[in-house]
Amino acid sequence: MFDLFRTTDDHDALRAAVRELAEERIAPHAAETDERAEFPKAAYDALVASDFHAPHVPEEYGGAGADALATCIVIEEVARVCASSSLIPAVNKLGSLPLVLAASDDLKRKYLPPLASGEAMFSYGLSERDAGSDTASMRCKATPSGDGWVLNGQKSWISNAGESQFYTVLAVTDPQGERGRNISAFVVERSDPGFSFGAKEKKLGIKGSPTRELLFDDVPLPGDRMVGEPGQGLKLALRTLDHTRVTIAAQAVGIAQGALDHALAYVKERKQFGKHIADFQGIQFMLADMAMAVESARQLVYVAAAKSERGDADLPFFGAAAKCQASDTAMRVTTDAVQLLGGYGYTQDFPLERMMRDAKITQIYEGTNQIQRVVMARHLLKG
Template sequence: MTGFDLFRTTDDHEALRAVVRELAEERIAPHAAEVDERAEFPKHAYDALVAADFHAPHVPESHGGAGADALATCIVIEEVARVCASSSLIPAVNKLGSLPLVLAGSEEVKQRYLPPLASGQAAFSYALSEREAGSDTASMRCRATPDGDGWVLDGQKSWISNAGFSEYYTVLAVTDPDGPRGSNISAFVVEKSDPGFSFGAKEKKLGIKGSPTRELLFDRVRIPGDRIVGEPGEGLKIALRTLDHTRVTIAAQAVGIAQGALDHALAYVRERRQFGKRIADFQGIQFMLADMAMAVETARQMVYAAAAKSERGDADLSFFGAAAKCHASDVAMRVTTDAVQLLGGYGYTQDFPLERMMRDAKITQIYEGTNQIQRVVMARHLLK
């Protein structure tokens, strides 16, 4: 395979893009501002995505899903994020929450939890971070204690996307307090209805307000032994392997946000007139637009290359996943900021979606590993 073939989209990929874009513009975009203003989960978007089988396209056909490849899943997320970042977290978080099962779960666990996800009956979230264990995930304190043929879970998880809406949660917890750091953590599926499992208040956030972010609280939650994902002690390894793949989807979200901002800025500068001509005719504006478009396209190509590596499971995926997420999110922040600037005072108002896109872009530099952590991941790969 040559470099040029590495991430070429097929006709099917482009047909998918057209379908998702139409759905997003007709069913999701009209509600995006209201979702942000009210900080409400975009149920209309969820229903539209479920009806089109775009809510969790990564689920394998063998478990009732669409079986979309990594690039197709990125295209779905990118196109939804182009109009509403909160709604794009529906397929993104479903993949993040359930990918540990796809990668390492027993067939029994997969058959129990993936079909309801694929059908839209249930959503999936991912619970790794804690108040004192953000970038340093191995320092987590949430504990699962052996109890007969099961486990008892105590502790909390922080900053969990779509918490309260999702029915299922992949939760990482320490199962061997005296074991080696990082090799003493296991992964479990927790169900929303489990006794002793509750949620903290919704976080009041800068952006992605339509995706509820809450703490998970565990007070002696009993987990049957058959809900473990992978083997005991393999949880952190599974969690980090998951992030290698799902950082690519966050990169796709960032590209979508940036593209949406560029689209709105282009439409505005074509119509806005100052000093007797369109502001699009001023060379200073043209240079800004060219730089924005160049940044978006380089980010997109990096995301698609990383998606191809995710699909193949290449050995250098950890580098490319981190690089795509880091670069694309930095691009999203820069492009949305420039788009606000191009609209001047209008860009700073809620009459246009640019200020929302700028606020939404910021989180892509933070979640699924800050961009400082992405640079650590890349450097470790280079130096090993």
């Protein structure tokens, strides 16, 4: 286990390796990925070759067995240069973590090795058109049929939809059951008959990560595709989010750090009134506030990652706090970075406007920051 206030030598070596990979093989394609709104295949290949595409998968299933902090460091360093590419390891963890937490060993051995090898990606199907924050009101339904199930309905806002081969999907399995305790989780394969995708969403940011609807029209599912126990799907989904919100927080820290790095480089070169603008106290104060916010968010993320690794009882609070703090920081820091570059910051000649657009989604997905505050308040009130 690692010290909460100091990363291990292994973590530091990992950061250096991911940063080198990101700068050499991912950063050069980031602007084009955004402009063309295409899945970053070059980044995916580079991440797979280095075993950074799904570092969380346990070693017994062919994975790297990275701890929660190591996974956060991978995501943070990739997000520093390309937020879209950072969603490869982030969404792979989100989609597959329900299996890691609750699936039978047979199900794990079927689906985790292809993920670990890079043959497949995993996505996560929870939200629906009319069931966003209120996940218990979902309408997607799995009806018993022989030894299996038949799935009907849809899921919205699904990251890497169409690119992933496997999907963890939540569906109502007992329409007459108690709300929230009548939902189960299943693995759906891209090749399953009756399973299709909606058109790609046209988004403000993270354009290289395709976001599409999942459409289910009488999709037959074998009985052994259920993840965990019947009726426990929503509980498992929320438990999953307690862990994966920390990875979104890491993504937000990475975006913010990337924006700060570019702003620092610019103000040290740009001259006005006969001197570098970095020499002006007003600029220095902005930079100090930005750096202070980024480092505060990073420390909270790392503490939350340690709690995720241990499965601490207060993880729901710390996961929500890290996600909320880091994403608000990313939005503020990227906006300030654009301001520091002035007109240049508003153009695509520099990556700041992309980073600002990418940062916004971190305040929204895996639970809006308003919902994070609800989660934190409930935890506080429970004592």
